[in-house]
Amino acid sequence: MKLKLTGILATAVSVLAASSGASAQEHVFKLHHFLGANAPAQTDMLEPWARQVEENSGGSVKIEIYPSMTLGGRPPELINQARDGVVDLIWTVNGYTPGLFPRTEVIELPFVYENDPAAANLALADMYDEYLAEDYKGVEPMFLHVHAGQGIQTVETEVRSPADAEGLSLRIPTRTGAWVIEQLGATPISMPVPDLPQALSKKVVDGALIPWEIIPALKIQDQTQYQIEGHDKTRFGTTTFQVSMNKARWDSLPEDVQTAFRDASDRDWLAEVGQIWRDIDERGIQVAVDAGNEHITLTEEETAAFQESLEPVVQRWIDDVSGQGIDGEAMVEEARRLIGENASGSGS
Numbered sequence: 001m002k003l004k005l006t007g008i009l010a011t012a013v014s015v016l017a018a019s020s021g022a023s024a025q026e027h028v029f030k031l032h033h034f035l036g037a038n039a040p041a042q043t044d045m046l047e048p049w050a051r052q053v054e055e056n057s058g059g060s061v062k063i064e065i066y067p068s069m070t071l072g073g074r075p076p077e078l079i080n081q082a083r084d085g086v087v088d089l090i091w092t093v094n095g096y097t098p099g100l101f102p103r104t105e106v107i108e109l110p111f112v113y114e115n116d117p118a119a120a121n122l123a124l125a126d127m128y129d130e131y132l133a134e135d136y137k138g139v140e141p142m143f144l145h146v147h148a149g150q151g152i153q154t155v156e157t158e159v160r161s162p163a164d165a166e167g168l169s170l171r172i173p174t175r176t177g178a179w180v181i182e183q184l185g186a187t188p189i190s191m192p193v194p195d196l197p198q199a200l201s202k203k204v205v206d207g208a209l210i211p212w213e214i215i216p217a218l219k220i221q222d223q224t225q226y227q228i229e230g231h232d233k234t235r236f237g238t239t240t241f242q243v244s245m246n247k248a249r250w251d252s253l254p255e256d257v258q259t260a261f262r263d264a265s266d267r268d269w270l271a272e273v274g275q276i277w278r279d280i281d282e283r284g285i286q287v288a289v290d291a292g293n294e295h296i297t298l299t300e301e302e303t304a305a306f307q308e309s310l311e312p313v314v315q316r317w318i319d320d321v322s323g324q325g326i327d328g329e330a331m332v333e334e335a336r337r338l339i340g341e342n343a344s345g346s347g348s
Contacts, residue, residue, distance in 0.1 A: 025062040027257055029245075031089040034075035034192065037067040039217050040280040045273060046091060049142075049243070049264055056260035063089070075192040083138035085246045094240040095174025096192060101135040101240070102321050104144065106331045107339075108176045109317055110237040110310040113149060115230075116343055118274025120146045120238065123338035125270055131331055140250035142243040143265040145273045147211045148281035149235025150177060152228040153220060154207030155200060158294075159228050160302055162309040171196055171208035173239045179313045180236050181209060197223065209236060212284035213277065221291035228296040230303035236310065271344065 031050065035041050042065060050063035069075065071087055078092035079100065094101040095108075106127075107113055107120050124132070124144040132144075152159050152170070159165050166185035172178045178188035189205050193214055199205045200223040207224060215221050229235055243265075250258070289295050298306070318328035 026060050027057070027253065028062045028064065029088040029249075030064050030066055030071065031091065031243075032066045032069070032071045032078060032081060032087040033091040034069055034078065034093075034194065035067060036217065037065075039067070040213065040276075040283075041091070042067055044276050044280060046243070049269070052264040052269075053260050056263050057257055058260075061257060061260060075194070079139070079244075082244050082246050085248060087246075088249050089142070089243065089245050091241060091243045093173060093192075094242060095177070098175040098190075102324060103132045103135045103326060103331065104240050105174070105176050105317060105321075106131075106328070106335045107146060108174060108237050108240055109314050109332070109335075110180055111234075111307050112314065112332055112335050113146065113235070113238040113339070115149060115233040115235060116274070116339065117146050117148050117238070117277050118271045118344045119339045119342040121270040121274045122267060122342035123335055124240070125267065126338050126342070127331075127334060131334065136242075136244065138247050139242075139244035140247050142245060142261055143270060143273070144240060144242050145270065145277070146238040146240055147213060147277045148233070149211060149229075149238040150180070150209045151211060151235055152207060152226075153210060153215075153224045154226045154228070155203075155224055156226075157206060158226055158296065160296065160298060161305055168206040169204070171199060171205045171210065173210065176237055176313070176317065177209050177239070179316055180310060183310055183313050193218070196220070200224070211235070211239075211277075211281055212288065213280040215284040216287045221288040221293055224288070224293060226294050226296060227285060227288050228298070230298045230306060231300045234298075234303050236306065237313075274344065 031046065033046065046065055050065060053063060054061050073081060075092065076096040078090040079097055081087045082090040094104055107124055113120050154168070157164065157168060162184050168186040169189055170181050170186050171191055172181055172188040173193065178190065181188040191199060193210065196208055197218045212227060285295055314332060318332060321328040
């Protein structure tokens with residue numbers, strides 16, 4: 001009888017434990033993205049963020065990360081996967097769907113963004129309600145961020161002046177990146193970043209407008225010779241990314257779960273994300289240098305020549321969005337002001 005009672009009690013305890021475990025994770029989310037599971041974007045940013053949300057929720061949230069488009073589709077389809085509720089959460093590049101996020105492009109413009117990803121992330125947050133929210137219908141952004149900025153990486157051409165880029169074919173990530181390349185007299189080739197190694201190896205492109213962080217993940221050091229950036233880590237614009245949730249899913253969540261997400265995505269996190277991408281970038285350029293590539297840092301005078309050459313890109317964007325009733329000039333002024341106000345000195 002005693003043994004039978006013990007068995008009944010043990011069974012009851014195990015059932016209770018199982019049921020409490022099930023209820024503990026009552027909100028399960030799938031986060032879909034386009035890079036590999038070992039890419040720093042996942043290991044250094046998405047995983048720590050997901051674990052922080054889970055911790056903030058007291059165990060009621062579980063975020064499952066699906067890298068490399070394992071849930072299907074191609075990278076440009078991620079935003080609609082979130083909007084349509086095919087997945088709960090996505091991390092994607094805004095520029096994979098050109099023209100869909102016109103307001104947010106302000107932060108990507110050359111010499112609006114220069115060299116400080118943390119400041120740009122905070123500026124995006126500061127501008128969101130008044131200037132950017134209209135871009136994000138159908139999703140609820142958890143956070144927006146940029147990377148360390150676009151450098152010029154070439155197979156065999158040393159670029160020290162705008163004229164040196166003339167005639168090259170260069171991979172670009174966004175339409176603002178395309179405008180940079182066009183302004184330099186080069187030909188922009190649009191493609192998701194996972195396609196770049198094959199494009200370089202088949203001579204489809206002479207190089208790319210892309211940050212250093214991608215070098216190790218795609219072994220770009222094996223297919224390029226030069227990595228070029230401006231004085232004091234100045235870059236030729238940047239790219240905006242978003243971690244966003246399906247809007248209907250977000251609206252269905254209880255307030256405490258929404259707070260768990262918001263607290264994990266606060267200003268301290270945005271600044272940390274900026275530093276994460278700066279650190280990833282530093283690791284990337286070191287891989288290229290160790291492989292024998294030449295890391296070219298332009299002088300102040302050479303950098304100023306690029307700034308003068310690329311200023312029409314900013315005006316082109318202002319003119320373009322004005323046709324949509326957007327005050328681009330005011331947005332450029334505000335973005336520059338807020339980047340300065342939030343400057344962390346991380347570019348120095």
